[in-house]
Amino acid sequence: MATRDQAQTILEQLAGPQAVLRDDQWTAIEALVVHRRRALVVQRTGWGKSAVYFIAAKLLRSGGHGPTVIVSPLLALMRNQVQAADRAGVRAATINSSNVTDWGEIHDRVRSGDLDVLLVSPERLNNPDFRDQVLPALAHDAGLVVVDEAHCVSDWGHDFRPDYRRIRTLIAELGTDVPVLATTATANDRVVDDVASQLGVGGRDTLVLRGGLDRESLRLSVVKAGNPAQRAAWLAAHIDSLPGSGIVYTLTVAQAHDVAALLRDQGHTVAAYTGATETAEREQLEADLLNNRVKALIATSALGMGFDKPDLGFVVHLGAPSSPIAYYQQVGRAGRSTASAEVVLLPGHEDQDVWRYFSSVAFPSEAVVRNVIDALESERPQSTPALEPLVDLGRTRLEMVLKVLDVDGAVRRVKGGWIGTGVPWEYDEARYRKLDEARKREQQAMLDYQVTEGCRMAFLRAQLDDPELAEGERCGRCDNCTGKRYDADVDPSSAEATRQRLMRPGVEVAPRKQWPSGLAKLRVKLSGKIGDGPAPGRVIGRLTDLGWGARLRRLLDESDAEVPEDVVKAAVKVLASWDWTTRPMAVLAMDSDRHPLLISSLARELARLGRLVDLGVLQYAPERRPVTAANSAYRVAALQGSWLPPDPAAIGGAGGPVLLVDDMIDTGWTLTMAARVVRQAGAPEVLPFALASTS
Incomplete structure (x- = not known):
């Protein structure tokens, strides 16, 4: 024994x-x-x-x-x-x-x-x-x-x-x-x-x-340093004074790369670590942090559970996670074998925009899920790509739905894909409603954590129903318990320099290279490589950027109006730094339901400032209907025939590439399909340009 x-x-x-x-x-x-x-x-x-x-x-x-x-x-x-x-x-x-x-x-x-x-x-x-x-x-x-x-x-x-x-x-x-x-x-x-x-x-x-969930080594603090540029400047000013090496968490991949680049520019030894980082590079970055070869990894939640560096000296959050549970999990990386470790939260108003986005990709409606079940046969397996043209779901959400249905017994994964089982299935609406309500409560709790005047560790322990938490207990270490707080003020010149760096416009957008599979099922005769699509494009910034993100989100949420001067200047900077092989000779605006004036006025200004031919607007066809599909195949099918062919004489008369201007690039299929129309009218090349991209 x-x-x-x-x-x-x-x-x-x-x-x-x-x-x-x-x-x-x-x-x-x-x-x-x-x-x-x-x-x-x-x-x-x-x-x-x-x-x-x-x-x-x-x-x-x-x-x-x-x-x-x-x-x-x-x-x-x-x-x-x-x-x-x-x-x-x-x-x-x-x-x-x-x-x-x-x-x-x-x-x-x-x-x-x-x-x-x-x-x-x-x-x-x-x-x-x-x-x-x-x-x-x-x-x-x-x-x-x-x-x-x-x-x-x-x-x-x-x-x-x-x-x-x-x-x-x-x-x-x-x-x-x-x-x-x-x-x-x-x-x-x-x-x-x-x-x-x-x-x-x-x-x-x-x-x-x-057991109890108190972490005796953690000193919890909240620092309200202001807007994204001010918070990034605060981090740059304080990171060297934080003990040892640590982790700086951001809410999005774009933010992780932005902050890592900003800190490296200022001489700090940091690197970005996200879910998009290749496995071999992840292993190297983890080793670098374990051996203190970097001051910090600027990471998304991809660096979380199980990463064990006992002497991790600090965890900083540039933006608040959406729940105290997730926050406790991440700050728990610090101070495992040290007497003291610093845990700092730098929240921002835009955090809630990110929370709302991730909530929006939750489990879909019953009707959509039933479409998935109906599309599956009981004998012949169908792969996920083959299913995409049959149901209106993007790849990631479709895979999630299939996995849930598999667990529930309605479908089964086999060699070659998925089959239906014929087992009756019920949509557990009450479960998903409770999940949504729980998420909202957790988000509110995270907002409450930022403003509480009580003990921060006790607050987190209470959120996790710590059985050893006594009434009125205080940790004696957090900023509220000790009264010792980080100075939230940022040197104005540093904040402005950081803002200028973050607001440096210009992000390349790779074009779509392959048509989605299964278009034939939707009566669309497109397959294989895309031979007449757009060239690589540019946007001013991503909606998730620390710099341009907030400005672009606000612009696109406002009522339609003439393009603002600061946006025009940013667009000109992007175009001036664009390393195209052949300069565009003309500008064509995309038609729009939400921002027709914004887009057309931007295209008009770019034509004037760049001395380009103004081709006006690529007009929607009268029979065109708004595209709401999330799935790539469905989007392509819905976009076909959406625009009136432009005048070949005008396109050909421009004498070169056409700059195609839009408000936002999401999946990339709208500009891909529009570029085909312009190419077919005689343009030798189409260069997409938009105000923003979603990623």
């Missing part, structure tokens, strides 16, 4: 000879290994949850039990866990999107019993090969199943991931004596109850270990 001394020995291999196994850690290990019970562990970041399951895995393996399966959400988390397992002599491997070439070998090692621990991303659980060939053996032979970051199971968590709900199927197929461990650091009462019910770890025999 496993003993505490054995567990202590493995812990020392994991964490060093100074590590001491705590009573609560042994309680969890003993429940899993000795009593074969199920357990739900809700403990703060840095408590040592991974030590519990690696020690349990090693003890179970030495006792003759099968491998431990750990379902883990993020690649960074998996990499750290494999390295930790190796230190303890645990044979571990991971199956995820970044190591596809290793899957075959890893599957063989699972079958031959050559692995102690297999880390699996939730997405793998429904890969047909893995689900049908590897998963049954794992469910039959597993010594332990671990669900890490288990709050992802819950719709009430900060991240709705349909793949996580598949874990219920895996657990349901386990033998009754196979222990299950669910762990998380960020769960309030609603999430705990939901996780327990979804994973089947809420029975009377389940051990629930729920």
Whole structure:
């Protein structure tokens, strides 16, 4: 029988000879290994949850039990866990999107019993090969199943991931004596109850270990430094005085790159880290931060759960996350093994615009979901790209819908795509309504955090229903408890220089290169490479930029009017720096339902200032209807025939490329289709230009 001394020995291999196994850690290990019970562990970041399951895995393996399966959400988390397992002599491997070439070998090692621990991303659980060939053996032979970051199971968590709900199927197929461990650091009462019910770890025999969430090393502060330029200038002025190295979180990818470029220009050693960063580069950036080769990574939430740098000195948020749960999760990266770490929130009024955008891409309406079910046959699989022309959903949302329907049993993923099962399905409107209401409450709580005069750590602990939080308790470390606050003032010259840098206009927009698949199903005779589309284009800025973003959002939200002078000047700067091979000879404005005067006046001014031929407006056809489709194939089909052909004599008479002007570039299909019309009228090249882009 496993003993505490054995567990202590493995812990020392994991964490060093100074590590001491705590009573609560042994309680969890003993429940899993000795009593074969199920357990739900809700403990703060840095408590040592991974030590519990690696020690349990090693003890179970030495006792003759099968491998431990750990379902883990993020690649960074998996990499750290494999390295930790190796230190303890645990044979571990991971199956995820970044190591596809290793899957075959890893599957063989699972079958031959050559692995102690297999880390699996939730997405793998429904890969047909893995689900049908590897998963049954794992469910039959597993010594332990671990669900890490288990709050992802819950719709009430900060991240709705349909793949996580598949874990219920895996657990349901386990033998009754196979222990299950669910762990998380960020769960309030609603999430705990939901996780327990979804994973089947809420029975009377389940051990629930729920500890306090105070982080004794964190000094929480809120600094209201003003507009985006002032906040970025504040960061540039203070980042070197922050202890050690750390993370600066932004709300969007564009902001991460903008801030990283701004700080590098001023001599700071920083780098951008986002969901769009390639895997190999992510690993290098993580290593750079771990080894203090950079002062900070300027990151989106892609750098989050599982990234473990015990001496991380600070976490700064340039913009507030939409929930206290997400905020607590991210600030928990700091101060794990240091006496003190700085946590600073620099909120902005535009944060709520970002929250609204992400809320707008939530689960679609019942009618749209029913279209997906109706489009699937029961025998012949259809791929996601093949489904796109049949339903009005973009790729990302379509994949989310398919995953939810798969979990609910209405569709099934097989080799070659998806099939319908014929199983009746009900739209859980109450669930999605509750989710929306919960999101709104969390957003309001994040606004309340910014203005509270009480203890900030107590506020966050209360939001997470910390069972150890006493009435009136204060941390004694935050700005409200100590009265010690960062000066929010910014040197005016620094703020202006930062504003000038951020307001430097000009973003390249890559053209669409391939027609969406399945257009033939919509009676559109376009396929393959786009041969008569536009050249690479330019916009003044992205709507998510720290610099031009707020100005452009305000401009596009206002009533239609003549183009403002500052916008004209910015457009001229963009055109002056455009490295085109052949200068445009003419300007053509796009017709518009919302901003006809704004666009036409901009085109007219550009023609005057650039001494270009003013071709007027590319007029909508009388039978044209507004395009509302989100799906690429549907958009292309709806856009076909939307414009009256321009006069070939005027187009040809311009003698060169045509600058095609619009208000905003979103998917890029509008300008792609309009460019075809202009090219067919004789333009040798079409150069798209717009005020803004969405990304």
